[in-house]
Amino acid sequence: MDKFRILGGKRLHGSVAISGAKNSALPCLAAALLTPETVTLRNVPYVRDLITMRRLLEDLGATVLVPELRTHRINAGTVEHYEAPYELVKTMRASVLALGPLVARFGEARVSLPGGCAIGQRPIDLHLMALEKLGATVEMQNGVIVAKAERLRGADVTFEIVTVTGTENVMMAAALANGVTRIFNAACEPEITDLAELLTKMGAHIEGAGTPTMTITGVDALGGAEHTIIPDRIETGTFIVAAAITGGELEITQCNPTHLMAVIDKLRAVGVEIEQPDERTLRVSVRGKLQARDVTTAVHPGFPTDMQAQYMALMTQAEGDAVVTEMIFENRFMHASELQRLGARIRVHGHSAYVHGPTPLTGAQLIASDLRASASLVLAGLAAEGETWIDRVYHIDRGYEKIEEKLRTVGAEIERVKN
Numbered sequence: 401m402d403k404f405r406i407l408g409g410k411r412l413h414g415s416v417a418i419s420g421a422k423n424s425a426l427p428c429l430a431a432a433l434l435t436p437e438t439v440t441l442r443n444v445p446y447v448r449d450l451i452t453m454r455r456l457l458e459d460l461g462a463t464v465l466v467p468e469l470r471t472h473r474i475n476a477g478t479v480e481h482y483e484a485p486y487e488l489v490k491t492m493r494a495s496v497l498a499l500g501p502l503v504a505r506f507g508e509a510r511v512s513l514p515g516g517c518a519i520g521q522r523p524i525d526l527h528l529m530a531l532e533k534l535g536a537t538v539e540m541q542n543g544v545i546v547a548k549a550e551r552l553r554g555a556d557v558t559f560e561i562v563t564v565t566g567t568e569n570v571m572m573a574a575a576l577a578n579g580v581t582r583i584f585n586a587a588c589e590p591e592i593t594d595l596a597e598l599l600t601k602m603g604a605h606i607e608g609a610g611t612p613t614m615t616i617t618g619v620d621a622l623g624g625a626e627h628t629i630i631p632d633r634i635e636t637g638t639f640i641v642a643a644a645i646t647g648g649e650l651e652i653t654q655c656n657p658t659h660l661m662a663v664i665d666k667l668r669a670v671g672v673e674i675e676q677p678d679e680r681t682l683r684v685s686v687r688g689k690l691q692a693r694d695v696t697t698a699v700h701p702g703f704p705t706d707m708q709a710q711y712m713a714l715m716t717q718a719e720g721d722a723v724v725t726e727m728i729f730e731n732r733f734m735h736a737s738e739l740q741r742l743g744a745r746i747r748v749h750g751h752s753a754y755v756h757g758p759t760p761l762t763g764a765q766l767i768a769s770d771l772r773a774s775a776s777l778v779l780a781g782l783a784a785e786g787e788t789w790i791d792r793v794y795h796i797d798r799g800y801e802k803i804e805e806k807l808r809t810v811g812a813e814i815e816r817v818k819n
């Protein structure tokens with residue numbers, strides 16, 4: 401397993417370009433299953449989860465051409481299997497995004513029930529409830545979800561909890577259903593809007609994407625399309641924190657600041673200087689001391705749970721006590737104990753972590769547990785005095801494109817050590 405070796409204490413300086421959004425590219429690749437025509441996606445990030453999704457599509461019988469590293473040309477005209485196998489689903493629960501498109505187009509889908517992961521149980525009961533509302537029968541056979549339908553029919557679907565991939569599954573299923581589907585309490589993340597844009601280009605009729613109520617009028621068939629994936633708002637937030645935690649100055653390009661205003665507002669309140677010279681660029685620097693500020697994660701447009709771990713790392717360097725409250729997942733503080741090994745003063749109690757700062761961090765040997773926790777450890781390592789080793793960096797490779805190379809180009813002393 402690869403490790404990162406970081407020699408901390410270097411202020412970052414320079415310019416870094418943001419890659420495409422992993423959590424938009426995943427549903428967009430799955431959406432290609434809805435049509436026998438070719439779907440071309442650009443700005444697909446070169447990360448492990450997308451390699452996994454590409455393998456899943458190929459396992460189902462689709463062809464995926466990659467004419468250049470970040471362009472995927474998918475044709476699902478040759479799909480002849482309808483099962484997402486366990487060995488793929490266990491490595492990436494977003495494989496569940498194959499469920500909606502397969503049932504909608506082929507009347508059948510078999511997806512191994514994804515297990516939990518480090519941040520929580522991650523059930524998919526709401527996905528299954530919604531598909532049943534659309535007329536599918538859903539059974540469990542030996543750990544595999546089997547969903548079948550002659551033809552899905554439009555219906556009202558209300559999510560008692562906002563679910564991002566649950567909303568995405570219903571959007572894709574409803575696009576080919578017979579009749580009108582209304583989704584209440586739909587997720588409003590930018591990735592939802594991006595998927596709706598692709599589906600609309602493919603011929604779907606969707607209104608209200610990005611708001612809590614979406615209306616989808618099903619059509620008999622969808623066609624091919626070309627689409628460019630939005631920038632990754634969480635990678636953007638991660639690099640803003642990287643500049644702040646090292647006391648450096650970064651220009652962050654090819655981003656979309658409107659997708660992470662809650663993060664930008666919070667970091668400005670902490671004392672991070674964030675300017676926006678144009679609509680796709682941010683300039684980040686720190687003048688003076690950082691002030692501790694509480695944060696509570698929420699669904700979009702609130703402060704995203706995927707930035708909680710990175711923010712906690714920054715609070716170890718801020719003046720005062722910050723209460724970091726996680727309201728989306730039940731076990732998303734795995735990074736706290738690793739940060740404590742660097743010297744951070746954090747006390748976890750229920751949904752909240754109490755961070756006292758500033759505390760000088762000194763390098764240590766750490767183990768990554770999940771994607772965003774890994775990012776948090778890298779950020780803390782950049783600020784720690786001395787050498788930090790992070791094991792199991794495959795977690796970070798799932799969602800960040802060559803993070804060590806991007807960090808090195810702006811002055812970090814970080815290298816990947818292959819085992």
Ligand code: EPZ
Nearest residue numbers: 423494522523524525526527561562563564565728729771
């Ligand atoms: C998506 O996961 C993202 N993944 C996650 O990003 C992100 O943290 C999460 O949304 C929240 O924003 C992708 O988009 C591929 P949810 P998802 O369904 O859809 C509960 C990352 O780091 N729930 O919105 O799986 C669930 O347990 C990843 O890039 C049910 O109870 O999350 C959680 O508490 C991590 N039943 C809450 O809802 C269900 O059927 C929100 O989960 C579905 C969800």
